[in-house]
Each structure stands twice: as structure tokens, then as C-alpha cells.
Amino acid sequence: MTTTTGGGTPGTDPGLDDVFSNTVRLRLCAYLSGCEEADFQAVQDYCGLTQPTLSKNVTVLADRGYVAVAKVASGRYTRTRLRLTDDGRVALDGHVAALQAIVGQARAQHDA
Template sequence: MSEPALDDTFSSAVRLRICAYLSGCEEADFKAVQEFCDLTQPNLSKNLTVLAERGYVDIRKVASGRYTKTRLRLTATGQGALQSHVAALQDIVTTARTRQPAG
């Protein structure tokens, strides 16, 4: 297994938050993610496009009565990238704490 590494995709706090939310559920409605992340529809869409292009998020449309809903799911690739990024952040914090001079 490789060392955990920071992922530039998550340099955006918005994309990190989206993936963190999706990591806690099997699938989520676009509107639920939008509300949780406190984003406008265009801002969420733009960030989801980036995540989908990297293979981190699966976006699908489902019929719901007369309407279509957008459903979002964190892919296995996205889950792995998120876990690696969080582990790398934790390594940075741990290293900083253990290398601080005493006193």
C-alpha cells in the first residue's frame, strides 16, 4: 500500500465537504448535498463536474413522478482518494505535533 498523499482535488474545501458528506451515505439527493454544503445550484454543479471527471462521484438522473432527481454517489475511487487525503492530513498534524520543541 502506498503512502497517503494529499490530493489537489480536495484543495477546494467545497469538494472536500461534498465527498465527506457522500462518504457517510450510500447515495444522496442533489438537494440534500446542496443544503448541507450551503451552496448554490450552479456552484454545486460546477464542483460535481470536477469530481465526476476525476471518477470520484457518480451522478445519475432518476425519474420521480413528473420530475427528474439527481442522485449522487461517492465511487470506490473517490472513497479511496478521500481516505488517502485525510490520512495525509493526519500525518501532517501528527508529524508537526511530535516535532515541536519541548517547553
Template structure:
């Protein structure tokens, strides 16, 4: 697991950064609904991501109603890309090891 971003190993935080990577910014409720989590779970994830510099949280109003928007930063985009690249390398290595193990098992069976 070397090279994986510990912050992005949490499914909600990974999903938040991935979702935000597809837009300029998103309203808190849209992110919450996409991630299928409660307000408190998203709030905790957003706080951790903001503290790391992966997202920015902007508060404002629409009319008289308070709103919160989230946006991924350049640092967050790079962290996501790096994390996904490590996952892809891990998956490719595991697949290659599986094929090798299968070939060895087939070779042992043929030699028996």
C-alpha cells in the same frame, strides 16, 4: 503538502466526498444543503469529481419532477481515505515539531 489530493484540497469537493461517504447516494439538494453552497457551486464541484471518477451522477425523475443523485465511487472513497491519512500525518508532524521547538526554547531559557 506532498501526497495531498489536489482535487480534494478544495473545501466543497472535500465536503461532498466526505458527505457521500456516509450514504449509498444522496439527492443533489441534500448535498447542496449540507455543504451550504449554491446549485452552481455544487454543480461545478460535482462535475470535477465525476470527471475524476470520484463520484457518479445519476439523473432521473420522481413523478414528473427531474432529480439528480450523487454517489461516491470506490475510487472516491480511497482518495478520501488517502487524503485524510496525509492530513493526519501532517498534523501529527506539526504537533511533534511544535513540542520539540517548545522544549528547545525551554532548554535555552533554563540555560540562560
């Protein structure tokens, strides 16, 4: 499936974002969409991932500008906090809306 984040071209689905074709990144952003920010460990536990796998996917999302990463001093330790950015929220909402439209069109086709 070819994906875009804009008006689309023939053969593409406008609104779908290829970064969310990876279910880990979709799940991660969905989790972050429900809170202001989250501790890296909480996201890791929720997603059921190893630290390296989560870190790799967070890097992809951060490079895209969808997730902000902050290091926060917490006693003797530094904690990593994750936050879905405004761009990330718009992209996630657009992706979900595009998926809903695809399902709606398919159901309408069967009802016709």
C-alpha cells in the same frame, strides 16, 4: 503546496489530492462518504451552495471519477442522485490520512 496521489516526489506530500484543496469538494465528498447515495438537493442544502456552484464542483469530481451522477425519474420530475465512487472513497481516505500525518509530524516535532 504541490500535491500528488501516489508515491510523491521531493517537495510533495504523498497522499494529498489537489482536488480536495477546494473545501467545497472536500465537504461534498465527506458528506457522500457517510451514505450510499444522496439527493443533489440534500447535498446542496448541507454544503450551503447555489445550484450552479454545486454543479460545477460535482462535474470536477465526476470527471476525476470520484463521484457518480445518476438521473432518477421521480413522478413528473427527474432527481439527480450523487454517490461517492470506490476511487473517490480511496482518494478521500488517503487525503485525510495524509493531513493527519502532517499534523502528527508537526506535533511530534514540537514534543521532541
